Amino acid sequence: MNDAALTMSPTSTALTILNDVFGYRDFRDGQEAVINAALRGQDALVLLPTGGGKSLCYQVPALALPGVTVVISPLISLMQDQVAQLQALGVSAEFVNNSVSREDQIDIYRRLHDGEIKLLYVAPEKVLQREFLERLSHLNIGLFAIDEAHCVSHWGHDFRPHYCQLKQLKQYFGAIPMMALTATADTATRRDIVHQLGLINPFIYTGSFDRPNIRYTIEEKFKPLTQLMRYLRTQQGQSGIIYCTSRRRVDEVSEKLADAGFNVAAYHAGLTNEQRQFVQTGFTRDDIHIVVATVAFGMGINKPNVRFVLHYDIPKSIEAYYQETGRAGRDGLAAEAIMYFDPADVGRVRRFFEDIEDEQRRRVEEQRFSAMSSFAEAQTCRRQILLNYFSEYKREPCGNCDICLNPPKRFDGTLVAQQALSCVYRAEQRFGFGYIVDLLRGANTSRIRDNLHHNLTTYGIGKNQSSEYWLSVLRQLVHLGLLEQDITQGATLRLTEAARAVLRSEYTLQLAEPRLQAVHVYEDKLAKFNYDRKLFAKLKSLRKELADADDVPPYVVFNDKTLAEMAQTTPTTDSEFLKVSGVGFTKLMKYGAPFMQLIENHLTRNES
Numbered sequence: 001m002n003d004a005a006l007t008m009s010p011t012s013t014a015l016t017i018l019n020d021v022f023g024y025r026d027f028r029d030g031q032e033a034v035i036n037a038a039l040r041g042q043d044a045l046v047l048l049p050t051g052g053g054k055s056l057c058y059q060v061p062a063l064a065l066p067g068v069t070v071v072i073s074p075l076i077s078l079m080q081d082q083v084a085q086l087q088a089l090g091v092s093a094e095f096v097n098n099s100v101s102r103e104d105q106i107d108i109y110r111r112l113h114d115g116e117i118k119l120l121y122v123a124p125e126k127v128l129q130r131e132f133l134e135r136l137s138h139l140n141i142g143l144f145a146i147d148e149a150h151c152v153s154h155w156g157h158d159f160r161p162h163y164c165q166l167k168q169l170k171q172y173f174g175a176i177p178m179m180a181l182t183a184t185a186d187t188a189t190r191r192d193i194v195h196q197l198g199l200i201n202p203f204i205y206t207g208s209f210d211r212p213n214i215r216y217t218i219e220e221k222f223k224p225l226t227q228l229m230r231y232l233r234t235q236q237g238q239s240g241i242i243y244c245t246s247r248r249r250v251d252e253v254s255e256k257l258a259d260a261g262f263n264v265a266a267y268h269a270g271l272t273n274e275q276r277q278f279v280q281t282g283f284t285r286d287d288i289h290i291v292v293a294t295v296a297f298g299m300g301i302n303k304p305n306v307r308f309v310l311h312y313d314i315p316k317s318i319e320a321y322y323q324e325t326g327r328a329g330r331d332g333l334a335a336e337a338i339m340y341f342d343p344a345d346v347g348r349v350r351r352f353f354e355d356i357e358d359e360q361r362r363r364v365e366e367q368r369f370s371a372m373s374s375f376a377e378a379q380t381c382r383r384q385i386l387l388n389y390f391s392e393y394k395r396e397p398c399g400n401c402d403i404c405l406n407p408p409k410r411f412d413g414t415l416v417a418q419q420a421l422s423c424v425y426r427a428e429q430r431f432g433f434g435y436i437v438d439l440l441r442g443a444n445t446s447r448i449r450d451n452l453h454h455n456l457t458t459y460g461i462g463k464n465q466s467s468e469y470w471l472s473v474l475r476q477l478v479h480l481g482l483l484e485q486d487i488t489q490g491a492t493l494r495l496t497e498a499a500r501a502v503l504r505s506e507y508t509l510q511l512a513e514p515r516l517q518a519v520h521v522y523e524d525k526l527a528k529f530n531y532d533r534k535l536f537a538k539l540k541s542l543r544k545e546l547a548d549a550d551d552v553p554p555y556v557v558f559n560d561k562t563l564a565e566m567a568q569t570t571p572t573t574d575s576e577f578l579k580v581s582g583v584g585f586t587k588l589m590k591y592g593a594p595f596m597q598l599i600e601n602h603l604t605r606n607e608s
Contacts, residue, residue: 013064014027014032014035014036014039014060014061014064015027015032017060017063017064018056018060019584020584020585021063021089021090021091021584021585021586022056022059022060022089022582022584023578023580023581023582023583023584023587024581024582025581027053027056028052028053029207029208030046030048030057030205030207031053031056031057031060033203033205034046034057034179034203034205035056035057035060035061035064037203038057038058038061038065038143038177038179039061039064039065041177042177042201042202042203043177043178043179043199043200043201043202043203044057044177044178044179044180044199044202044203044204044205045149045179045180045190045193045194045199045202045203045204045205046179046180046181046182046205046207047181047182047183047185047190047204047205047206047207047209048181048183048205048207049183049207049208049209049210049211049326050183050211050323050326050327050330051211051304051326051329051330051331051332052183052207054147054181054183055082057179057181058071058143058145058179058181059086059091059119061142061143062118062119062142062143062145063091063118065142065143066140066142067115067139067140067141067142068112068115068117068118068119068120068139068140068141068142069118069119069120069141069142069143069144069145070120070122070127070136070141070143070144070145071119071120071121071122071145071147072122072123072124072127072144072145072146072147072166073095073121073122073123073147073148074123074124074147074148074151074163076095076097076098076099076123077280077301078147078148078301078302079095079097079121079122079123080095080099081284081301081302081553082095082121082302083095083119083121084552084553084556085302085556086119088550088552088556088557088586088587088590089584089586089587090584090585090586091118091119092111092116092117092118092119093117093118093119093120093121094108094111094117094119094120094121095120095121095122096108096120096121096122096126096132097122097123097126098123108120109135112135112139113138113139115140123162124151124162124163124165124166125162127166127169128162128165128166128168133168133172136172136173137172137173141173141176142176143176143177143178143179144169144173144176144177144178144179145178145179145181146163146166146178146179146180146181146197147181148181148182149163149180149181149182149185149193149197150182150184150185150189150193150319151163152164152166152180152192152193152196152197153185153188153189153192153193153196163196164196166196166197167196167197167198169197170197170198170199170200171198178197178199180193180194180197180199180202183322183323183326184319184322184323184326185319186319186389186390186391187391190204190206208387208392209322209386209387209390209392210383210387210392210394211325211326211329212398212400213329213332213333213334213335214325214326214328214329214335214336214337214400215334215335215336215337215400215401215402215405216325216337216382216383216386216400216401216402217336217337217338217339217382217401217402218338218339218340218341218376218382218402219338219339219340219341219402219515220340220341220342220468220472220475220514220515221340221341221342221345222467222468222471222472222516223468224312224340225253225256227340228242228253228257228310228312228340229257229260229262230517231310231338232257232262232290235307235308237289238289238307238308239283239286239289239290239303239305239306239307240289240290240291240306240307240308240309240310240328241290241291241293241297241298241306241308241309241310241324241327241328242290242291242292242293242309242310242311242312243293243294243295243297243309243310243311243312243313243315243324244292244293244294244312244313245294245312245313246294247268247269247270247294249312249313250266250267250268250292250293250294251266251268253292253312254266254292257290257292262289262290263288263289263290264288264289264290264291264292265279265282265283265288265290265291265292266279266291266292266293267279267280267291267292267293267294267296267297268293268294268296268297269294269296279291280297280301283301283303284301284302284303284553284555285547285548285553285554286305286544286553286554295315295320295324298323298324298327301327302330303327303330303553303555304330304331304555304559304560305330305331305333305555305559305560306327306328306329306330306335307328307329307333307334307335307336307525308328308335308336308337308338309324309325309327309328309335309336309337309338310336310337310338310339310340311324311325311337311338311339311340312340313340313345314339314341314342314345314346314349314372314373314376315339315372316349316352316365316368316369316372317365317368317369317371317372318368318371318372318375318386318389319368320372321339321372321375322386322390325337331555331559331560331561332561333525333526333560333561334525335525339376341376341377342475343377343475343478343479344433344475344485344491346373347485349369349373350366350369353365353366353369371389375389377479378403379403379408379512380397380403381397381398381401381403381404382398382401382402382403383397383398383400383401384397384398406515408512408513409512409513410510410511410512410513411510411511411513412508412509412510413473413476413509413510413511414502414505414508414509416462416465416473416511417473417477417482417502417509417511418502418503418505419440419458419461419462420436420440420462420470420473420474420477421477421482421483421495421499421502421503422458422503423436423439423440423456423458423461423462424436424483424493424494424495425495426456426457426458427439427451427453427456429492429493429494429495430489430492431492431493432485432491432492432493433471433474433475433491433493435447435448436470436474436493437467437470437471437474438467439453439456439458439459440458440460440461440462440463440465440470441460441462441463441465441466441467441470442454442459442460442463466516468514468516469514469516472512472514472515472516473511473514474493476511476512477499478493480498480509481496481498482495482496482498482499482502483495483496483499484496525560526560526561526564529561529564529565529567529568530568531564531565531567531568532567532568532570532602533567534602535566535567535570535599535602536563536564536567538598538602539563539566539567539595539598539599540554540560540563542594542595542598543557543558543563546591546594557587557591558582558583558587558591559582561581561582562580562581562582562583565580565581565582566580566595566599570599570602570603571596571599572596572599572600572603573596574588574592577592577595577596
């Protein structure tokens with residue numbers, strides 16, 4: 001299918017474009033309503049979760065409307081990925097940014113002027129340049145699409161100054177409809193997006209923020225590197241992202257994992273552009289399985305088969321957490337979001353906000369982190385808390401988070417609390433968690449001997465329990481207000497007035513049984529397809545071979561769901577192949593023959 005075939009008239013139905021170009025039989029919730037608003041010439045604000053099909057909301061009308069659709073996108077990698085996928089579908093799409101040579105830009109401008117390009121991706125800094133605005137004024141523009149629109153808002157969690165100037169597009173091109181799209185925006189941010197962009201009577205669609213295929217798990221942080229390696233050994237060959245709060249930690253964790261034999265790479269702003277590009281390209285092409293990164297990584301990743309996102313440290317807001325975990329399972333298949341949580345991290349993170357000079361901004365950030373820390377400490381369904389935060393109230397527990405799958409168990413913790421509190425008291429309230437745990441377990445350390453604490457009556461009183469057990473108990477006592485950490489004295493533990501009643505056995509203290517090892521149940525992510533696993537492996541190998549030959553990521557050829565459906569339905573004719581979700585005419589023509597030949601050979605061998 002050539003580019004001219006995709007320059008469709010406004011009368012072309014959106015569903016026809018969806019079927020013939022993108023290879024999908026039906027729209028997802030909300031997509032058709034948003035597309036119809038764009039075709040009516042109405043502004044729109046679209047809130048859909050990551051993996052919810054936001055891109056199709058402007059890509060389909062771009063092919064139905066005359067002229068070009070201009071997409072403002074924040075990252076070069078994101079533009080490259082979107083354009084590569086569109087070009088693989090036979091759509092005439094290009095991007096203009098600093099990575100494009102002057103000669104190639106001139107050619108793109110010529111093709112724009114001749115009406116040969118249907119979608120143009122451009123950075124916000126570029127689109128606002130006077131020379132570029134002048135070029136746009138001579139084009140037939142059908143739609144402006146603002147991707148990652150939360151960046152527009154002063155209160156958005158990923159604020160970018162140039163995004164706030166995009167209102168100028170309304171001043172220059174007021175008659176052209178504008179569509180703002182984001183996966184993450186609370187109520188205040190939504191109002192601010194409409195205001196900042198100058199949207200006129202916009203059609204607002206707020207889809208469900210629920211990602212039911214993602215399992216949310218929060219593990220108490222004991223020995224995080226050990227916990228991490230134990231988990232990764234259950235995920236051999238799977239793609240995943242591990243987020244850390246600092247460059248130093250990224251380097252430390254990635255080096256340890258590499259030494260242990262994992263296919264891993266580091267990514268942070270301290271690396272050169274070439275190094276970062278190498279890692280990102282390797283990850284998208286399945287050459288690198290695991291990326292350990294700061295929050296600098298991910299927004300430009302459109303990789304659908306990320307099976308897990310793990311936070312080594314607590315994020316600063318629920319918006320950030322939701323955005324980052326949303327990079328898992330974009331293909332709709334089962335995925336995991338895991339976070340290691342140490343309550344002591346809460347105080348450390350709060351100190352970061354002290355450097356924010358703008359008082360109002362500081363208060364907003366503090367409030368958002370308070371919501372995040374409450375989420376981490378909660379004993380109720382994780383998904384309910386997340387959805388409620390985004391004003392989507394869910395009455396029933398989800399059944400797919402750690403709280404639902406393994407509900408917290410309570411026990412009479414009066415005795416163990418008395419043992420721990422007494423140990424802190426007899427050590428003169430001068431030591432932190434690690435030392436008190438060593439005392440309780442009777443550790444034979446030089447520090448304990450030097451302090452003569454091996455003579456205390458509480459020395460070794462808890463030797464039958466593990467270090468992780470006592471650490472969990474002590475953290476609970478802090479959380480319950482029986483102990484407090486003095487951060488001015490090296491986070492030493494001190495008894496509060498409330499501890500007296502527990503030491504005197506004036507009431508029964510209920511504690512949560514420490515979860516010393518999280519339960520991760522492996523599940524076949526494609527089990528619902530009841531597919532031929534040997535055939536699926538062959539199809540993946542062929543996909544990788546074809547993708548490398550075309551110099552594109554494997555998912556640009558076909559995603560895992562499409563391959564699984566092929567392995568289930570075994571299409572060997574053009575009509576059968578077109579019935580597979582994710583197969584349109586262009587991909588049939590480009591890739592159909594080798595895939596159908598492989599399937600036919602596989603079936604023949606199985607019959608013989």
